[in-house]
Amino acid sequence: MSMITLAHGEGGEQSHRLIQDIFVPYFSHGEEAKYDGAILPAADLLRIGRGELVVTTDSFVVKPLFFPGGNIGKLAIAGTVNDLAVSGAVPLYVTAAFILEEGFLISQLEEIVSTMASEARKAGVRIVAGDTKVVQKGKTDGVFITTTGVGIRRESALQLSASKIEEGDAVIVTGTVGDHGTAILMERERFEIDHNAVSDCACLNHMLLDALDCFSGIRLMRDATRGGLATVLVEWAEDFGLTIELVEEKVPVSDAVKGIAQLLGYDPLYLPNEGKAVLLVENAEAEKVLAKLQSHEAGKGAAIIGTVKQKGGRQLLFKTPLGIHRRLHRLNGVQLPRIC
Amino acid sequence: MSMITLAHGEGGEQSHRLIQDIFVPYFSHGEEAKYDGAILPAADLLRIGRGELVVTTDSFVVKPLFFPGGNIGKLAIAGTVNDLAVSGAVPLYVTAAFILEEGFLISQLEEIVSTMASEARKAGVRIVAGDTKVVQKGKTDGVFITTTGVGIRRESALQLSASKIEEGDAVIVTGTVGDHGTAILMERERFEIDHNAVSDCACLNHMLLDALDCFSGIRLMRDATRGGLATVLVEWAEDFGLTIELVEEKVPVSDAVKGIAQLLGYDPLYLPNEGKAVLLVENAEAEKVLAKLQSHEAGKGAAIIGTVKQKGGRQLLFKTPLGIHRRLHRLNGVQLPRIC
Numbered sequence: 001m002s003m004i005t006l007a008h009g010e011g012g013e014q015s016h017r018l019i020q021d022i023f024v025p026y027f028s029h030g031e032e033a034k035y036d037g038a039i040l041p042a043a044d045l046l047r048i049g050r051g052e053l054v055v056t057t058d059s060f061v062v063k064p065l066f067f068p069g070g071n072i073g074k075l076a077i078a079g080t081v082n083d084l085a086v087s088g089a090v091p092l093y094v095t096a097a098f099i100l101e102e103g104f105l106i107s108q109l110e111e112i113v114s115t116m117a118s119e120a121r122k123a124g125v126r127i128v129a130g131d132t133k134v135v136q137k138g139k140t141d142g143v144f145i146t147t148t149g150v151g152i153r154r155e156s157a158l159q160l161s162a163s164k165i166e167e168g169d170a171v172i173v174t175g176t177v178g179d180h181g182t183a184i185l186m187e188r189e190r191f192e193i194d195h196n197a198v199s200d201c202a203c204l205n206h207m208l209l210d211a212l213d214c215f216s217g218i219r220l221m222r223d224a225t226r227g228g229l230a231t232v233l234v235e236w237a238e239d240f241g242l243t244i245e246l247v248e249e250k251v252p253v254s255d256a257v258k259g260i261a262q263l264l265g266y267d268p269l270y271l272p273n274e275g276k277a278v279l280l281v282e283n284a285e286a287e288k289v290l291a292k293l294q295s296h297e298a299g300k301g302a303a304i305i306g307t308v309k310q311k312g313g314r315q316l317l318f319k320t321p322l323g324i325h326r327r328l329h330r331l332n333g334v335q336l337p338r339i340c
Numbered sequence: 341m342s343m344i345t346l347a348h349g350e351g352g353e354q355s356h357r358l359i360q361d362i363f364v365p366y367f368s369h370g371e372e373a374k375y376d377g378a379i380l381p382a383a384d385l386l387r388i389g390r391g392e393l394v395v396t397t398d399s400f401v402v403k404p405l406f407f408p409g410g411n412i413g414k415l416a417i418a419g420t421v422n423d424l425a426v427s428g429a430v431p432l433y434v435t436a437a438f439i440l441e442e443g444f445l446i447s448q449l450e451e452i453v454s455t456m457a458s459e460a461r462k463a464g465v466r467i468v469a470g471d472t473k474v475v476q477k478g479k480t481d482g483v484f485i486t487t488t489g490v491g492i493r494r495e496s497a498l499q500l501s502a503s504k505i506e507e508g509d510a511v512i513v514t515g516t517v518g519d520h521g522t523a524i525l526m527e528r529e530r531f532e533i534d535h536n537a538v539s540d541c542a543c544l545n546h547m548l549l550d551a552l553d554c555f556s557g558i559r560l561m562r563d564a565t566r567g568g569l570a571t572v573l574v575e576w577a578e579d580f581g582l583t584i585e586l587v588e589e590k591v592p593v594s595d596a597v598k599g600i601a602q603l604l605g606y607d608p609l610y611l612p613n614e615g616k617a618v619l620l621v622e623n624a625e626a627e628k629v630l631a632k633l634q635s636h637e638a639g640k641g642a643a644i645i646g647t648v649k650q651k652g653g654r655q656l657l658f659k660t661p662l663g664i665h666r667r668l669h670r671l672n673g674v675q676l677p678r679i680c
Contacts, residue, residue, distance in 0.1 A: 005674070011566025011612075012671025039427065039493060040393040053380040053393075057435035057488055058471045061480075087379065095397035097486045099439070131398045131486075135678065139481040140401075146437045146471075146486035148397055153379060226351025272351075331352025334345070338475065 004104040009134030018132060022110055026117035027096075027127040040093060040128065040150075052153040054089035056080060059146040063338045065108070067187040069180075069199030070274075072145055073112035075340055077119040078203045078274055079225065080149035085205035086221040086277055088157020088212055091123060093150040097131040101140045109143065123203040125149070156212045162240040165219050169308040170286035171244060172279040174207070174293055175200065175301035177229045178257040181271030184339045186260065193263065197256045202275035207296035215289050217282025224276050225340055227331050230269040232278050233306070233316045234330050243313030246306040246328070248320050269318075270331050272339045280308070344444040349474030358472060362450055366457035367436075367467040380433060380468065380490075392493040394429035396420060399486040403678045405448070407527040409520075409539030410614075412485055413452035415680055417459040418543045418614055419565065420489035425545035426561040426617055428497020428552055431463060433490040437471040441480045449483065463543040465489070496552045502580045505559050509648040510626035511584060512619040514547070514633055515540065515641035517569045518597040521611030524679045526600065533603065537596045542615035547636035555629055557622025564616050565680055570609040570668050572618050573646070573656045583653030586646040586668070588660050609658075610671050612679045620648070 007014035060076045070078075077094065084091040096116065100109065120127050179200040186197050204223065212218055222232045229251070237244045246269075253261075253268045261268045275298060281289045286304055293299035309317070317325045347354035400416045410418075417434065424431040436456065440449070460467050519540040526537050544563065552558060562572045569591070577584045586609075593601075593608045601608045615638060621629045626644055633639035649657070656668045 006677045007672075007674045009566075009677060010671055010674055011571055012673070012675075013669075014673070015566075016670065040395060053490070055380060055433060055435055055469050055488075055490060057437045057469050057486070059437040059439050059473045059486060061439060061473045061475050093395060095395055095488050097397045097399040097488075099399050099401060099484055099486075129395050129397050129488075133399045133401045133484075133678075133680075135401050135481065135484075138478075140484075141475065141479040144439055144473075144475075144480075144484065146397070146399060146439075146488075148395075148435050148437075148486075148488035150393070150395060150490065226349075226355075231351055270352075329353075330356060331350055332347075333352070333354070334347045334350055335352075337346045337349060338473075340473075 002106055004100045004102060004106060004134055006102055006134050006136065009132060015132065022113055023130055026113045027130065054084055054087045054151045054153055055148065056083040057146065057148040059144060060340055061144050061338050062184065062340050063141065064187055065142050067199055068183050068197065070201040071112055071115055072143065073116040074119050074201050075274055076145040076147040077116050077123065078201050079340060080147040081123045081125060081203045081205050082223040084149045084151035085208045086223050088160050089151030089153045090209060091125045091149055091151045091205050093128045094120060094125050095129040095148045096127055097146045099140055099144040100132065100134045101142055102134055102137040104142055119203060123205055154209060154212060159216050159218055160220060162220060165240060165242065165280065165308060167308055167311055168283040169219060170281050170283055170304050171306035172281055172286065172290055172302060173229060173305050174277045174299045176252040176254045176257065177224065177273055177276060178253060178261060178268030178271035180274040181336055181339050182257045182260050185336060195256055195260055197260060200273055200275035202298055204275060204277055204298055207293060207298045208277060211289055211292050214292055215285050217285035218279055218289065220280040222278050224273045224278050226272050228270040228272055229278060230316065230328050231331055234328060236280065237316045238314050241312055241314050242308050243310035243315050243317065244306060245309045245317045245319055248318060250303055250305040252301050252303050270335055274340060342446055344440045344442060344446060344474055346442050346474050346476065349472060355472065362453055363470055366453045367470065394424055394427045394491045394493055396423040397486065397488040399484060400680055401484050401678050402524065402680050403481065404527055405482050407539055408523050408537065410541040411452055411455055412483065413456040414459050414541050415614055416485040416487040417456050417463065418541050419680060420487040421463045421465060421543040421545050422563040424489045424491035425548040426563050428500050429491030429493045430549060431465045431489055431491040431545050433468045434460060434465050435469040435488045436467055437486045439480055439484040440472065440474045441482055442474055442477040444482055459543060463545055494549060494552060499556050499558055500560060502560060505580060505582065505620065505648060507648055507651055508623040509559060510621050510623055510644050511646035512621055512626065512630055513569060513643060513645050514617045514639045516592040516594045516597065517564065517613055517616060518593060518601060518608030518611035520614040521676055521679050522597045522600050525676060535596055535600055537600060540613055540615035542638055544615060544617055544638055547633060547638045548617060551629055551632050554632055555625050557625035558619055558629065560620040562618050564613045564618050566612050567671050568610040568612055569618060570656065571671055574668060574670050576620065577656045578654050581652055581654050582648050583650040583655050583657065584646055585649045585657045585659055588658060590643055590645040592641050592643050610675055614680060
């Protein structure tokens with residue numbers, strides 16, 4: 001048994017064996033793994049924070065499946081964990097549904113599943129339920145994974161509220177931007193360019209929840225995935241009626257990303273990240289929050305990159321080194337499909 | 341804008357508009373719809389049952405997307421709601437992640453989304469979070485939907501326990517078997533056969549939870565989807581070490597399904613259902629549970645179809661009208677791919 005066949009998706013003998021051979025060894029938690037409706041103890045729900053549940057879901061269709069810095073499985077865990085963390089929730093449980101193409105190598109599936117298990121362990125979440133479907137060869141592309149996360153909001157998440165935003169609030173990013181998008185692009189297109197672009201794909205929950213627990217002036221947090229840093233800030237400006245100024249020379253971009261982006265005409269501000277968050281923080285606390293983020297490995301490149309210039313205006317302004325303000329908009333059209 | 345483009349999956353302007361135009365109108369609940377990390381009130385968690393959370397996930401890849409009796413959206417809601425219900429959980433929240441093929445008709449997407457909204461309303465669940473990814477034309481097949489359900493176990497779910505199974509316990513099915521598989525097969529293959537096969541796709545939560553609350557002798561419940569009725573019973577026999585006898589003439593099969601299955605050589609016992617559950621019930625309560633199920637529209641065809649003959653043996657025996665016992669096994673190989 002080295003390739004996925006349609007029989008693996010039929011719910012019969014082959015499905016049963018696939019689950020026993022590939023999923024149970026990596027995803028089980030001591031007790032008998034049940035993949036239809038995991039039952040989670042009430043105690044877990046009440047032990048943390050306010051008992052409010054946070055639920056988030058994402059499908060992952062990245063191509064290629066394996067790339068410098070990770071694979072689709074790592075992405076699926078990190079993406080879901082980070083969505084919970086930026087809501088101020090402690091990620092507890094993740095479900096994982098696989099849509100597999102007939103002919104997919106079981107060894108590749110196992111590598112993906114084992115990566116998911118190890119990322120989940122690091123993040124402190126449990127993979128509690130799963131599903132496997134198989135689609136005919138040519139009717140899908142390798143494997144798609146949909147993960148759903150369930151977490152509990154921490155008490156400290158109450159500070160996350162757009163209503164508290166003030167002029168002068170600082171915009172912080174937790175590190176260099178554009179790494180994931182660049183790594184995927186280079187791996188996929190195989191341009192004849194020497195590069196060392198590596199995806200930043202990582203779980204940020206420990207860092208972000210630490211910051212949240214230590215401070216009271218964090219207004220907003222968001223992971224800057226599809227659409228990149230600029231899209232998060234445009235959405236905040238539009239949704240909450242703000243004029244946000246982003247200062248070009250403050251935005252951390254690695255040399256690798258800078259070089260490739262210039263060469264190929266991409267804007268790192270719009271390139272997706274899978275291990276970076278953006279925070280809007282009360283000015284008085286900004287330096288302290290920055291230091292806290294930098295004390296974590298995942299945040300060592302964190303920087304203050306902008307401010308809320310005005311309540312009103314609904315715009316993101318980009319200030320160049322020459323002091324010129326350029327207005328940034330939502331991404332329009334297609335920049336880089338299937339990056340997550 | 342009449343077709344899905346790659347830009348709809350980029351997280352920029354087009355994604356934003358798709359969400360505003362298609363998802364928000366159907367899925368929002370009064371408050372501002374948030375599609376990244378829905379926050380659910382603690383009160384909901386504690387108001388029902390024991391506070392234990394049940395989580396379940398399934399991907400849906402059915403082909404064709406539209407069929408007599410439903411579409412992929414109805415299937416996605418019913419499948420997830422039923423997985424929660426058979427665990428004895430009140431379904432509260434559902435998340436929905438869409439993987440769309442470039443070129444997919446937005447009118448079809450809207451029909452699917454609107455069906456999901458109406459099924460969710462009937463079942464009493466809220467669609468609380470979503471995601472949309474777009475894949476290049478030819479790299480996937482129309483639309484795949486992954487739904488994850490969150491529910492709370494009812495107090496009465498405590499009766500569900502394999503440890504209470506006794507010899508003489510009755511096997512009940514909530515209606516005719518094989519309807520969904522047959523409807524999909526006929527719609528997909530377009531054989532030149534007149535037929536009126538209709539999928540049984542439906543949410544069973546109200547019926548099953550009513551039965552659970554009224555009785556104390558229900559040992560097991562399961563929805564008989566992929567692999568059909570026989571697979572559920574083989575799994576019970578093997579997992580709990582039972583000899584279960586299934587009586588051929590007691591198993592309800594519609595004339596439409598019977599005719600088509602005979603003609604094409606399918607066994608209705610292994611054909612998938614999307615609106616039928618199997619229950620294992622204490623003998624003394626079997627008739628009363630049956631009457632309760634029959635009092636619901638979804639259970640009007642319910643029947644007692646077998647018994648636990650012996651604790652031990654790990655086998656499913658099929659008793660023909662001539663009194664011959666045939667042993668049934670798990671489905672081996674491929675019978676009917678992409679039926680859900």
